[in-house]
Amino acid sequence: MTDPFEVLAQRVAERVLDLIVSALDVNALLDRVDVNGLLDRVDVPALLDRADVNELLDRVDVGALLDRVDVNDLVRRVDVDALVEQTDVGAVIVRSSGGAASEALDAARSQVVGLDQFIDRWVQRGLRRKHPASAGPPALVKGSPAG
């Protein structure tokens, strides 16, 4: 059996502790603490020396991290046209590609592709095809039926 005096002493101590904690203004106490001074006393380089960054990186699963990133969505959200117009990327592209002849060829091909599509549209309409055909061979166009 425990000593009744000891039990009483313990209850008194708990009660006193409760009264002290409830009487304390923690915010006011923190206001009096000089955090900058405290941080000045911390030797950050020494702290970093004690941390093994390589081990930390080894514990990061980069593959899983990348799996969570939708790179295609990320690229889709980039307006490449605006990027080319507003940055030096455009000048780099011009320097790395042909000149007037290349420009003329691009323009001519664009016109021809437009004509191809115009004729194809009318032929498909004339043949009353409701379902569009696959755009290209399966190995070249994503979503085309294989075989």
Next chain:
Amino acid sequence: MSAGTRADRPVTSQGHYAGSVSRFLAYAVDITASSGVFALALAGISYVVSVVTGNHVSWNKGNIAVAIIFAGWEFVYFAYSWAASGKTFGMAVLGVRVVRADGTAVGPRQAVLRTLAFPLSFLLLGLGFAGILVQREHRALHDLIAGTAVVYAWDARAARLRFLAREAEPAGSRAQPAGDERS
């Protein structure tokens, strides 16, 4: 930089089945180029023969030997071009190329077969070419025989970027300091 605006628009047909105008123009360029090279070769041979022997050589269009040599040259021109790179000179100009029906690169066998089957599309009153218009995969008779298809090899997206870059370049050039012009 705005997000999800013009970048959403499809700007390239690369890998899609090529249409009738592209293919016809490519063929026209090929016939012009190959016939021109053949005519130049004949003229060169005539010149060499006249210099060496002193006799003037004239090539008759109705000459069966010339016709056979011309057919052989055309065969080599088309078959070699398709086997080597999947495209002839005309196809390279128009930005199209020949592939197997599944989209993989053609081999020498398909190239030779396609070249041999090509005249058939003409011989059937040109009906062999009707497939380019009405067949779902734009495949002509010689394509169906050889197991090939013609697709756009031209990257319209890259061309569009080049176009935009050229438009943007004058503004960039103006922004350069005058001192840079000396370098």
